[in-house]
Amino acid sequence: MRSEDTLFVGGPMDGRVLAVLTGATGHPPKWYEIPVPGADGEPVVVHTYRRAPAGYSKRLGLQRGWVYEYVSAGRERRALKWPWSRPGDPSQG
Numbered sequence: 001m002r003s004e005d006t007l008f009v010g011g012p013m014d015g016r017v018l019a020v021l022t023g024a025t026g027h028p029p030k031w032y033e034i035p036v037p038g039a040d041g042e043p044v045v046v047h048t049y050r051r052a053p054a055g056y057s058k059r060l061g062l063q064r065g066w067v068y069e070y071v072s073a074g075r076e077r078r079a080l081k082w083p084w085s086r087p088g089d090p091s092q093g
Contacts, residue, residue, distance in 0.1 A: 004028055004066070007054070011047055011070030012036075020068075027051075031075050032068050048075050 003019040006028055013034065020028040032049045049068035056063055 002026070006065075007067045008049060009067050009069050011049070011072070013047065013049070013068075014070070028066055028068075033075065046074070 002022050004022050005017050006020045008014065008016050008018065020032065022028050028051060030051050032051070034047045034049070036045045036047065038044055048071045050071050051066050052069050053063050054065040054067045
């Protein structure tokens with residue numbers, strides 16, 4: 001498996017660089033979740049990071065890689081959007 005060194009920005013992992021496995025497209029996953037076990041029976045805390053572009057080159061405007069930005073609210077859940085469904089359709093949930 002191929003991995004890419006990715007910088008984490010914000011939250012408890014601020015400034016750390018981890019080797020993150022890439023997918024078939026060569027990109028790291030869009031969301032990265034880090035579970036931290038609680039002490040003495042406390043619930044598990046999950047720190048969530050969202051992938052963002054690291055920056056762009058000056059001359060050609062090419063992307064320079066990825067960083068993970070901390071999202072304190074957690075991972076956003078999205079409903080599936082089917083191309084044949086109308087807005088306000090009750091089958092959309």
